[in-house]
Amino acid sequence: MATPDMLRYRRIPLTHGTGAIPALGFGTLIPDPVATRQAVKNALEVGFRHFDCAERYRNEEAVGNAMQDAFKAGTVRREDVFVTTKLWNSNHRPERVKQAFDASRQRLQVDYIDCYLIHTPFAFRPGDEQEPRDERGQVVYDSGVTLIETWRALERLVADRQCKSIGLSDITLEKLKEIVAAARIKPAVVQVESHPYLPEWELLDFCREHGIVLLAFAPLGHGMEPKVLEDPVITAVAKRVNKTPAQVALAWAVQRGTAFLTTSVTPHRIEENFDVSTLPDDAMQEIRDGIRTNIRFNGVVETGVPGFIPRAN
Ligand SMILES: NC(=O)c1ccc[n+]([C@@H]2O[C@H](COP(=O)([O-])OP(=O)(O)OC[C@H]3O[C@@H](n4cnc5c(N)ncnc54)[C@H](OP(=O)(O)O)[C@@H]3O)[C@@H](O)[C@H]2O)c1
Numbered sequence: 001m002a003t004p005d006m007l008r009y010r011r012i013p014l015t016h017g018t019g020a021i022p023a024l025g026f027g028t029l030i031p032d033p034v035a036t037r038q039a040v041k042n043a044l045e046v047g048f049r050h051f052d053c054a055e056r057y058r059n060e061e062a063v064g065n066a067m068q069d070a071f072k073a074g075t076v077r078r079e080d081v082f083v084t085t086k087l088w089n090s091n092h093r094p095e096r097v098k099q100a101f102d103a104s105r106q107r108l109q110v111d112y113i114d115c116y117l118i119h120t121p122f123a124f125r126p127g128d129e130q131e132p133r134d135e136r137g138q139v140v141y142d143s144g145v146t147l148i149e150t151w152r153a154l155e156r157l158v159a160d161r162q163c164k165s166i167g168l169s170d171i172t173l174e175k176l177k178e179i180v181a182a183a184r185i186k187p188a189v190v191q192v193e194s195h196p197y198l199p200e201w202e203l204l205d206f207c208r209e210h211g212i213v214l215l216a217f218a219p220l221g222h223g224m225e226p227k228v229l230e231d232p233v234i235t236a237v238a239k240r241v242n243k244t245p246a247q248v249a250l251a252w253a254v255q256r257g258t259a260f261l262t263t264s265v266t267p268h269r270i271e272e273n274f275d276v277s278t279l280p281d282d283a284m285q286e287i288r289d290g291i292r293t294n295i296r297f298n299g300v301v302e303t304g305v306p307g308f309i310p311r312a313n
Contacts (some may be wrong), residue, residue, distance in 0.1 A: 005277040007254055008047065015211030017158075017165020017188035019114060021082055023254045024274060025050035027217060027261035033062035039265050040066035044076055046274045052191070052217075052261045053108060054086040054119055055100060056130060056306065060107035068109050083108060084115040084189070084215075086169060087154070089304050090130055092123035092145045097153035098160075105162065112162045115189050116154060120170040121147050122304025131305070139305055147175065148182050155185045165189065167212075170301045173203045180210055191215040194258065195228050196249060196287055197295045208257065217298075219253045219260040220246055222308050224297050233290040237283045244272055251276040252287050 011020035026043040028051060030036040036059040040051060044066065051067070053060050067083075070076040085108060091100040105113055123142040125132040132140040157163040167189035168179065180186055190207060194200045194216035207214045221228030228234060229245040238245045246262075250273060253260040262273045300306045 007251060007278045008274055008276050010254055012213050012257075012259055014165050014188045014213065016186040017115065019082065019164055021115070021189065021213055021215070021259050022048075022050040023259045024048060024250070024276070025052055025082075025084075025215065025259055025261040026270075027052045027263040028059060028063050029054070029057050029263060030059065030265060033059045035265050036062040037066045039263075039270065041069065042267050042270045043274075044070045044081075046271045048270075048274055049076075049080055050082040050084070050259070050261075052084045052215075053104070055088045055091070055104050056086065056119060060085065060104055061109075064107055064109035078110065082114045083110055084117060084191075085113055086117040086119035087150070088119050088130060089122050089124040090127055090132065092118070092142060092147075092150045093126045094145070094149055094153035096126055097150065098157065101157055101163065112164060115165045115167055116157060116163045117167045117169045117189065117191055118147070118150055118154065120300055120304040120306075121168070121175055123147075123150070124304065139303070141304075147179065151179055151183060155183070158185055167191065167215075170304070172301065173206055176203070176206065180212075186210065187212050189213045189215050189259075191217055191261070192301070193218050193296060193298050194253070194260075195219050195221045196231065196234060196252065196291050197221055197226070197228055197293045198297075199256075199288070204256070204258065214258045216253050216258045216260040218308075219262050220249055221295075222297050224308060224310065226293060226295065231291060231293070233286055237279065237286060241277075241279060241283065243277065246273060247276050248279065248283070248287075251279045252284060255279060255284055256288075 010023040165188035169191035
């Protein structure tokens, strides 16, 4: 009998934190809370054990409810699930961090968070308004706090033991280097957009050298044009290995050493996205060498304002 392919169960031990992050992660950037709860339920059932959340997504409670249902039913244990959530831009002031963290933890209904990320390196005017804007409609940034000051507040959360690891998101390599140089606790995880059209090899090399897990969001290119899943290299590999283009893009992400976050509200796709298998080495090489398209779909890294930017055809 053939050995079952274990790729889908891969966990990456955290060098700068406690525990190990499942390489296959499910993202919860889903606007509707009812759909969120159902999608998380489906994702737990098919085997996903990493959930990526955020204060900004305004649906942590729905994610928490779905997890609680599974814990109470005894189908999944808390210690088997890795929960990531994120500090939003309007809470960068150190005195606001612990409160924001506790509020996320309470909405998620968990005693501890496995990984707490600074959502973006951009501080917005502190307050409860997520996107403060001036009279001209421009975002109001906060020049009264630096990223390292916010990072120090996250380091204190780890000392309190309710947070097992900390990290950054939507950060450039340059800014990451500054934090790594100054940090007492180094980032365990860096979450950025990454897919075959934005492989971020240089960032990945730096992360490898420093024991940081690169957590790729939009691993399927968010379904946007030009479509990663219609790329001729991806579709040719998919045909050859008898998998779908999505399964090829996701396996590629894991095999090159990243963890990923994919999202779907469609039950058969959630199942498909967990059913990944190891690609042959020559397919990995073909994807690396054969794809020349280079595109960033999400502009958050430039402004701190989230959003995938549709391209004019
Ligand atoms: N840090 C940040 O700033 C940031 C930014 C963006 C995202 N994220 C995180 O990353 C997660 C994933 O991002 P993403 O939603 O862009 O990921 P993605 O998986 O690349 O894209 C999701 C889109 O692809 C479709 N899809 C999913 N599986 C598919 C499949 N097997 N075949 C064809 N289409 C498929 C989904 O459609 P259906 O739902 O209709 O099935 C959905 O429209 C988010 O939920 C969030 O947790 C973080």
